[in-house]
Amino acid sequence: MLRKGDLMFYRDYGKTGVKVSILGFGCMRLPEYEKDAKHYMDEDKCIELLQTAYINGINYYDTAPYYCHSNSEYIVGKALKPYRNKVFISTKCPCGDELQKPSDYRKQLEQSLKKLDTDYIDFYHFWSLNKGIYDNKVLKLGLLKEARKAKEEGLIKHISFSFHDKPEYIKYIIDTAEIMETMLVQYNLLDRSCEEMIAYAASKGLGVAAMGPVGGGRLAAPTDLYAKLTGKPSIATYELAFKFVLGNPNINCALSGMQDLDMLHKNLNTVKSEAVLNQEEWEQISQALDQLKKFSDLYCTGCGYCQPCPAEINIPHIFNLFTYHNVYGLTGHAKNEFMRYLEKGKTIKDCEGCGYCESKCPQKLKIRRELARVEKVLTSI
Ligand code: SF4
Ligand code: SF4
Known part of the structure; x- marks a missing residue:
């Protein structure tokens, strides 16, 4: 199928050796419908949406076992099957009660492989790490060894983690694990708390994907923020939000949870000319944000x-x-x-x-x- 990859830009995903599209597809809000109190994927709409994203150059798809009432992995696998070796699929190992012994890691991985109907996962994340989970599950149960083994067997291409805790624990995890290759972290114009640690991760060769680049919808509302920050004419806050995230050279991919074609096209238009801020503009906005807050x-x-x-x-x-x-x-x-x-x-x-x-x-x-x-x-x- 013809690809319009010229509309998309790609960045090295840390030192993984692969290039990911600057816009990644977050697969947690795909079209569903409810019948008899049960949730089903609207398969036709999902497939159209995910394949349109592929045709327009998106090559990074992020899902997880419980997204979309636990149906996301299945539909992502089905929609992307024809392009499997041209896309990168990211999913996650739940690190809660599901993990009680080392072999539970493999069990979770096998369940994801089955649902995705694939032989390998490109980026397999320890899901939503905080220090407690990392210490008490990942380290205590010896899951790093399990992850390494799965990678050696070719079931995982890259070992990753997603993160929700105080920023300083990012360094702790990267330095003690020593095998992390990519990181998924919350980052946007309004929540820059992980900025320093994102730079640290990048300096260690990790690929970094940003979740919530438009601030969970907060930045979708129009404001005169850009004008206020730069003194230039206003642009949509939404656009500024993407520009800001992608203007940070340590971010390789901005993940957006897209639920319909309108949203997909809106996002594609926003990133199509890699209309990101240059370093000078990015620093100007960063400083202006700090000043605004300080004053x-x-x-x-x-x-x-x-x-x-x-x-x-x-x-x-x-x-x-x-x-x-x-x-x-x-x-x-x-x-x-x-x-x-x-x-x-x-x-x-x-x-x-x-x-x-x-x-x-x-x-x-x-x-x-x-x-x-x-x-x-x-x-x-
Ligand atoms: S003084 Fe502060 S810490 Fe104590 S109860 Fe009130 S708000 Fe909470
Ligand atoms: S109120 Fe003070 S201590 Fe609490 S979060 Fe804000 S700056 Fe920190």
């Missing part, structure tokens, strides 16, 4: 040292929502998220007055006073 009247870095609060108030989250409104102009999103938080989350009215948070805050914020102020603003905007 705001509430500079919370999100370090989390104020946690855990005995009253379970999620202080960094509340302050972060205020930043969305106050700094980035994402007012609708901030308000909606705060309303969602209020359904179960604790607020300043639950504060026990222990003072722990303020004694720990490196920014010396008057946290209790700020919580009261911020919560008032977020409920009245």
Whole structure:
């Protein structure tokens, strides 16, 4: 089949020896339908969507055992079967209760191979690592050895991990495991907490794919952010979000969870001329973001040292929502998220007055006073 690969750009995926498309396909929101309280993939739509992505040059597909009510791997395997040796399939080994003994790793891998109907997985991730899981499962059960063995047998081409924890543990995992070849991590314009560790991973030769390049939809809403940051005419925040992620030379692929052809074409248009920021523009925006945040009247870095609060108030989250409104102009999103938080989350009215948070805050914020102020603003905007 004719490929329009000229619309796509490719980058070396670290030192893996392969080149991945700068736009990767996140397969967690593929078209489904519900019947008799059961979920099924809309096969025709899924196949059209995934094959259209391939025709337009996307060669990296990221799935996982539980995506789309546990049907994603199956449909990804089916749709990409005709192009299997021209695409890279990434999936994940669940690291929760599924792993109780070393052989459970192989069991998970075999289940994925079967569902994907393939002989090998290109990038097999330890799924959603944090320090606890890494220490207590991956290391304790000797799973690195299992992964190495699977790679030697050709069942896995590259050993990878996805990550959700404090950024500094990225270095810990890379340095102690010594076999990680690629990493999947949350990174976008609003969440740059892993930026330094992304650079570290790249310096160690790992390929890096970014999840959530458009901030889980937060950056889909139009704002005057670009104009505010650069003094230039506005562009869609969505476009800026992609440009920013891909403007970081240490990111090789921006993964986007695409659910229909409209979204696929919108993303293809955004990345087609590799319309990413050049180094100078990227640095200008990075600095402008830092400045904007610093000059705001509430500079919370999100370090989390104020946690855990005995009253379970999620202080960094509340302050972060205020930043969305106050700094980035994402007012609708901030308000909606705060309303969602209020359904179960604790607020300043639950504060026990222990003072722990303020004694720990490196920014010396008057946290209790700020919580009261911020919560008032977020409920009245
Ligand atoms: S002072 Fe209030 S907000 Fe701060 S840690 Fe104590 S209970 Fe939590
Ligand atoms: S300790 Fe201070 S800067 Fe860090 S998350 Fe808490 S409030 Fe924000």
